[in-house]
Amino acid sequence: MSHILRIENLHVAVDGKAILRGVNLEMKFGETHAMMGPNGSGKSTLGLAIAGHPNYVITEGTITLDGEDITAWEADQRARAGIFMAFQRPVAIPGVKTADFLRHAATNVRRPDRKEGEDLIPMRDFRKELKAKMSQLKIDTEFARRYVNDGFSGGEMKRAEILTMAMLSPKFSILDETDSGLDADAVKLASASIAEIGRDKMGLLIITHHDKLLEHNPPQFTHVMLGGRIVETGGAELARELHDHGYERIRKTYPDAEAANQEMLAKEEAVVV
Amino acid sequence: MSTTISRNDLAGFNQAGFDQMLDRRIDPVWITQARKDAWSAFESMGWPNPRDENWMRSDLRGFKLDRYQPIDETETQSVENAPVRLLQGVDVGGSLRSENGLVTLESLDPKYAAQGVIFGSLSRCAREHSELVKKHLHSQIDIHVDRFAALQAAMWTDGYFLYVPKNVVVDKPLHIHAAMGDGKVDLTHMLVVLEEGAETTILFESSSPSDDAGGFHCGGLELVLNARSNLRFVGLQDWGCGAWHFAHKRARVGQDANLQWTIAAMGSRFAQVDQQVALVGPGASSHVNGVMFTRDKQHLTYNTIQQHSAPHCTSDFLYKAVLQDRSRTVWRGMIKVDVGADKTDGYQRNDNLLLSDNARADSIPGLEIKADDVRCTHGSTSGRVDEELIFYAQSRGFTRVEAVRLIVTGFFQQIFDRVTIESVREALGVAIARQVRQYE
Numbered sequence: 001m002s003h004i005l006r007i008e009n010l011h012v013a014v015d016g017k018a019i020l021r022g023v024n025l026e027m028k029f030g031e032t033h034a035m036m037g038p039n040g041s042g043k044s045t046l047g048l049a050i051a052g053h054p055n056y057v058i059t060e061g062t063i064t065l066d067g068e069d070i071t072a073w074e075a076d077q078r079a080r081a082g083i084f085m086a087f088q089r090p091v092a093i094p095g096v097k098t099a100d101f102l103r104h105a106a107t108n109v110r111r112p113d114r115k116e117g118e119d120l121i122p123m124r125d126f127r128k129e130l131k132a133k134m135s136q137l138k139i140d141t142e143f144a145r146r147y148v149n150d151g152f153s154g155g156e157m158k159r160a161e162i163l164t165m166a167m168l169s170p171k172f173s174i175l176d177e178t179d180s181g182l183d184a185d186a187v188k189l190a191s192a193s194i195a196e197i198g199r200d201k202m203g204l205l206i207i208t209h210h211d212k213l214l215e216h217n218p219p220q221f222t223h224v225m226l227g228g229r230i231v232e233t234g235g236a237e238l239a240r241e242l243h244d245h246g247y248e249r250i251r252k253t254y255p256d257a258e259a260a261n262q263e264m265l266a267k268e269e270a271v272v273v
Numbered sequence: 274m275s276t277t278i279s280r281n282d283l284a285g286f287n288q289a290g291f292d293q294m295l296d297r298r299i300d301p302v303w304i305t306q307a308r309k310d311a312w313s314a315f316e317s318m319g320w321p322n323p324r325d326e327n328w329m330r331s332d333l334r335g336f337k338l339d340r341y342q343p344i345d346e347t348e349t350q351s352v353e354n355a356p357v358r359l360l361q362g363v364d365v366g367g368s369l370r371s372e373n374g375l376v377t378l379e380s381l382d383p384k385y386a387a388q389g390v391i392f393g394s395l396s397r398c399a400r401e402h403s404e405l406v407k408k409h410l411h412s413q414i415d416i417h418v419d420r421f422a423a424l425q426a427a428m429w430t431d432g433y434f435l436y437v438p439k440n441v442v443v444d445k446p447l448h449i450h451a452a453m454g455d456g457k458v459d460l461t462h463m464l465v466v467l468e469e470g471a472e473t474t475i476l477f478e479s480s481s482p483s484d485d486a487g488g489f490h491c492g493g494l495e496l497v498l499n500a501r502s503n504l505r506f507v508g509l510q511d512w513g514c515g516a517w518h519f520a521h522k523r524a525r526v527g528q529d530a531n532l533q534w535t536i537a538a539m540g541s542r543f544a545q546v547d548q549q550v551a552l553v554g555p556g557a558s559s560h561v562n563g564v565m566f567t568r569d570k571q572h573l574t575y576n577t578i579q580q581h582s583a584p585h586c587t588s589d590f591l592y593k594a595v596l597q598d599r600s601r602t603v604w605r606g607m608i609k610v611d612v613g614a615d616k617t618d619g620y621q622r623n624d625n626l627l628l629s630d631n632a633r634a635d636s637i638p639g640l641e642i643k644a645d646d647v648r649c650t651h652g653s654t655s656g657r658v659d660e661e662l663i664f665y666a667q668s669r670g671f672t673r674v675e676a677v678r679l680i681v682t683g684f685f686q687q688i689f690d691r692v693t694i695e696s697v698r699e700a701l702g703v704a705i706a707r708q709v710r711q712y713e
């Protein structure tokens with residue numbers, strides 16, 4: 001299989017405020033990319049813009065999937081085309097059982113041309129598959145009956161996002177800090193699960209501040225985001241360097257981007273006050 | 274002065290129309306007298322005062338009684354294509370159907386009839402079981418409370434009567450369907466009497482031939498639960514969105530009796546429903562679930578009262594509404610606890626989910642407590658549907674409409690969890706899903 005996700009000169013604004021200022025990125029199916037960068041540099045924004053969040057307005061540039069321009073597509077069309085994002089902060093949907101949610105989601109993603117009201121994956125087949133995936137990910141089957149993310153602990157939410165990814169088998173997955181908020185054992189389990197489900201089976205864009213996830217999923221490419229731009233791209237060694245030594249060198253080398261980053265942070269604080 | 278008499282004057286909801294109706298009908302004398310009393314009450318009253326607390330959020334300006342005509346009891350009524358939604362996969366023990374307020378179909382499993390169960394047309398039962406009906410009919414509804422109550426008591430055409438004798442269990446649900454043609458009227462009354470230890474389930478639904486059909490429904494409902502009896506009552510109001518819907522609904526729950534009452538309101542352009550549950554014997558309990566789902570310019574008002582008149586009673590009311598377009602709901606809840614009704618456990622809650630900026634939900638909870646040792650809690654929430662939830666579902670492949678439907682279904686889940694009849698849960702789920710608009 002060969003699929004390409006291409007981001008060209010992407011500019012994104014939220015509430016009229018410019019956040020991404022020209023991001024370029026190309027990912028192939030089967031590759032693992034690490035996305036690093038200090039807080040507030042725009043990593044989640046990039047992910048949400050790719051996933052099609054309506055508040056993240058693309059003011060310039062394009063996103064193409066296998067040559068098709070998906071820049072103007074709704075989030076659900078993108079999901080059905082094979083784009084997935086595990087969110088940094090997934091929301092709860094009270095009253096909706098995780099199993100029912102995933103059954104409907106999996107049906108739509110697997111049958112992108114399904115019309116509303118058409119049959120879902122047969123219950124028996126789905127249950128069997130879900131059970132198998134849950135045991136693979138060491139998730140208690142009781143989870144399936146709970147409401148989507150409702151009252152989940154931070155760690156449970158992240159595990160549920162991985163389970164969703166496993167059920168949807170996307171072409172490209174953006175994992176936004178799927179390793180944060182987990183204890184040491186859980187990070188190890190999540191990292192191994194992602195490697196098992198994702199490696200070579202999709203394109204992975206891993207947003208992380210830690211090294212465990214990348215140890216299990218060594219990236220071919222590491223990108224560094226600062227002030228809404230990718231300022232540097234390297235291999236696995238770049239991720240290691242940033243993890244060991246922080247962003248000091250990056251900030252010094254790219255003063256313009258650093259200034260932009262500080263400006264965004266300042267605005268953020270102004271909003272908080 | 275002109276002597277021309279229009280057809281409307283002859284057959285309208287006026288003195289002439291009332292007299293004609295009395296001439297047409299074969300009622301026991303006591304009923305005729307009760308009708309006359311109610312008619313004079315109707316004549317002496319004005320339309321509800323917009324300053325009246327129960328009516329101040331209701332806009333009656335578009336309602337014109339003279340646009341409607343009483344039906345002729347001597348003619349056979351027939352309403353085609355009014356959907357039935359609660360019967361899917363249900364094995365019923367009996368059923369009634371009314372068309373434009375006249376019962377046109379009656380059936381009851383003979384095994385229940387043999388145990389003394391009576392289930393049939395109220396007009397017929399009032400003749401055949403006069404004493405039984407007389408004891409309870411309009412015993413709970415104050416006909417002076419408003420003009421609609423008086424009109425209904427004077428001019429009810431027919432309705433449904435259920436009597437379950439002591440300790441008899443009707444284990445299969447009884448189904449009642451009220452169908453009303455476009456522009457027609459339904460002035461029915463339902464009377465249900467459960468003797469000590471009796472048990473049954475009623476599935477009641479009303480519908481019109483089309484989604485936008487008009488009409489005038491002015492109804493009454495009285496449930497009598499004697500000691501240790503058990504009633505599950507489900508009502509699905511799905512009149513066309515042009516219909517005017519007025520109803521007084523009452524229940525009296527006796528010692529250790531239990532009422533589980535689910536109301537789903539989907540239809541009508543305007544609804545004004547007064548619903549009261551009186552807990553009159555120690556240990557009585559009632560659980561009421563309300564589901565409202567509105568669209569267009571629908572305006573539904575529910576005034577509910579939980580009346581605690583005896584000690585150790587429980588009442589638990591949960592109303593949830595989802596509003597679309599420019600629709601509006603008003604929910605007014607009141608827990609009244611009488612002197613001496615100690616150890617009362619009262620709960621009421623109303624949650625509203627707005628799918629549009631132009632919809633409006635008013636929620637007015639209230640407590641009136643005259644006993645000392647009680648526990649009463651109430652609360653309400655209203656909020657716009659969270660766009661983050663819609664995005665989350667869309668990012669998992671749900672279309673926007675599917676996402677909204679999902680969130681709405683989830684919102685109502687708390688109520689579905691309280692509905693113990695699976696077929697009803699499913700029917701409500703389907704009814705709700707089809708209400709969700711296609712958003713662009």
Ligand SMILES: Nc1ncnc2c1ncn2[C@@H]1O[C@H](COP(=O)(O)OP(=O)(O)OP(=O)(O)O)[C@@H](O)[C@H]1O
Nearest residue numbers: 014019038039040041042043044045046264265268
């Ligand atoms: N919905 C939003 N509303 C307002 N500002 C936003 C929104 N989303 C992002 N931003 C702003 O955009 C900037 C980039 O945020 P983003 O979440 O993309 O950073 P990040 O790199 O993911 O940071 P972190 O490492 O802390 O997760 C920040 O200044 C943030 O405040």
Ligand SMILES: [Mg+2]
Nearest residue numbers: 043044045088
């Ligand atoms: Mg982030």
